[in-house]
Amino acid sequence: MKNQVQLITYVDRLTAGGFSDLKALVDGPLSGVIGGVHPLPFFDPIDGADAGFDPSDHTAVDPRLGDWNDVRALSTSVDIMADMIVNHVSADSPAFKDFLEKGDASEFADMFLTFGKVFPDGATEQDLLAIYRPRPGFPFNKMTFADGSKRLIWTTFTPKQIDIDVFSKHGAAYLDAILSRFKEGGVTAIRLDAAGYAVKKPGTSSFMIPETYAFLGELAEKARGLGMEVLVEIHSYYRDQIEIAKKVDRVYDFALPPLVLHSLFTGEAGPLAEWLKISPRNAITVLDTHDGIGVIDVGAATDGRPGLLAPAALDALVETMHERSGGESRQATGAAASNLDLYQVNCTYYDALGKRDSEYLIARALQFFAPGIPQVYYVGLLGGVNDMGLLNRTKVGRDINRHYYTPEEVRTSLDKPVVRKLFKLARFRNTHPAFDGDFTVEQPSASRLVLSWTKDDERAALDVDFKTMTASISHRGVGGDGQFVVG
Numbered sequence: 001m002k003n004q005v006q007l008i009t010y011v012d013r014l015t016a017g018g019f020s021d022l023k024a025l026v027d028g029p030l031s032g033v034i035g036g037v038h039p040l041p042f043f044d045p046i047d048g049a050d051a052g053f054d055p056s057d058h059t060a061v062d063p064r065l066g067d068w069n070d071v072r073a074l075s076t077s078v079d080i081m082a083d084m085i086v087n088h089v090s091a092d093s094p095a096f097k098d099f100l101e102k103g104d105a106s107e108f109a110d111m112f113l114t115f116g117k118v119f120p121d122g123a124t125e126q127d128l129l130a131i132y133r134p135r136p137g138f139p140f141n142k143m144t145f146a147d148g149s150k151r152l153i154w155t156t157f158t159p160k161q162i163d164i165d166v167f168s169k170h171g172a173a174y175l176d177a178i179l180s181r182f183k184e185g186g187v188t189a190i191r192l193d194a195a196g197y198a199v200k201k202p203g204t205s206s207f208m209i210p211e212t213y214a215f216l217g218e219l220a221e222k223a224r225g226l227g228m229e230v231l232v233e234i235h236s237y238y239r240d241q242i243e244i245a246k247k248v249d250r251v252y253d254f255a256l257p258p259l260v261l262h263s264l265f266t267g268e269a270g271p272l273a274e275w276l277k278i279s280p281r282n283a284i285t286v287l288d289t290h291d292g293i294g295v296i297d298v299g300a301a302t303d304g305r306p307g308l309l310a311p312a313a314l315d316a317l318v319e320t321m322h323e324r325s326g327g328e329s330r331q332a333t334g335a336a337a338s339n340l341d342l343y344q345v346n347c348t349y350y351d352a353l354g355k356r357d358s359e360y361l362i363a364r365a366l367q368f369f370a371p372g373i374p375q376v377y378y379v380g381l382l383g384g385v386n387d388m389g390l391l392n393r394t395k396v397g398r399d400i401n402r403h404y405y406t407p408e409e410v411r412t413s414l415d416k417p418v419v420r421k422l423f424k425l426a427r428f429r430n431t432h433p434a435f436d437g438d439f440t441v442e443q444p445s446a447s448r449l450v451l452s453w454t455k456d457d458e459r460a461a462l463d464v465d466f467k468t469m470t471a472s473i474s475h476r477g478v479g480g481d482g483q484f485v486v487g
Helices: 011-015 019-027 068-075 094-105 125-130 169-184 210-225 238-245 256-266 270-278 311-324 357-369 388-394 397-401 407-414 417-431
Strands: 006-009 036-039 057-061 079-085 088-090 140-144 150-154 161-163 189-193 229-232 250-253 283-285 373-377 438-445 448-455 458-465 470-476 482-486
Touching: 006 011, 011 019, 011 407, 019 036, 019 068, 036 068, 036 189, 057 068, 057 169, 068 079, 079 169, 088 094, 150 161, 169 210, 189 210, 210 229, 238 250, 256 270, 256 311, 256 357, 270 438, 270 448, 357 373, 357 417, 357 448, 357 458, 357 470, 357 482, 388 397, 407 417
Parallel strands: 006 036, 006 373, 036 079, 079 189, 189 229, 229 250, 250 283, 283 373
Antiparallel strands: 088 161, 140 150, 438 448, 448 458, 458 470, 470 482
16 A cells, blocks of 8 residues: 555545546546545445445445446556455345345355354343444344244344354355455455454454454455455554554554544643554554544543543543534434444534634644554545535434535535645655654643654654644755645
């Protein structure tokens, strides 16, 4: 993966079209701004129960976006990452429909997890309470088969997303087929979506247990054998994330977004500085994603280990996001919306900062200087705001940050001063040689951070004062010395 700014986007929500339109955008106004693209699930269909994360056919491109030839064409312009949804398939998939129709007589019966398959000897109260849950309730849904019988089916997220047995004959073959198709389609990196939930074992949390690590390691080896790098998406306690990073190619730095907000809201640089000293260097850094702004990653562990932020600071962080967004994020978060993820606030990052251009640009500069490869969500790339109309129509919390752009809206957004300045930052991050060197973080005062990259005679440094809300970048090297203000 190129050490340059990456774009993560829904193809149709950024282009109002398909892969050919995305390629035109990448080759045109985004040229030099991004070095790779992660098209969010583009499989058939893209408009299921979870915006493409519940494909009926994980090996087929939704024809509304194009086909695999179009994906390969995009790969000639930039590197491509694709989602490999390892935990579940759509309830509308042919395999699950066959299982509902024929029950145990289905050739795909081994592929799906019933309550009885996971707990053949039954489950105690403690067995059930031990299961780690990203959402309220238990991970089972009662489903009726063609013969009228009923079973509990394991569904980690929604009733339309059916968990698979990754160790079964058909489950393993299904995952192998996805890898092969990706290789043929020009994909050079994969993100293992919902990977932490892939292995279920009685008496455990069924989340990132030793068997999960072993499974992910084997899957990653297969991917690497096909020339693909592997990114694992896991929200977890920050020290666990550090340990996970040692076992995989890349992880997300999900602690960075709330810590940057905390510093910008409070003027306190300490927690962010401490994290940047120990954060995984093989990270993909983010501020915004297709999901919400995570908070679990900086909170305390379930066993009582302290977090990067104290509970009171975490509560204040969430409340400040709600206040700065004018209460819009509150309408999209938790019980206020049908998306009940327990670890995120649904809001654009720009709105979470109260649409303050200078603070938004400082946040992006911090992301671009943090260890790892920066990835920017399409709404954030265009300085987008909360889509309350879409939220009100769908009642899905995360849709507040999943706007459908028209071509005219894209053109208008590209001309906004905050976007032009963001593109300048991105081009600097993509081209300065120092970012391939060594990283250091200094905290000269309680409210100030200096993040530096050095390689031979090349150096780039970001100096941020959260008290005065000012930031500047200085650089030196073969291309000349210079300095410019951020914001």
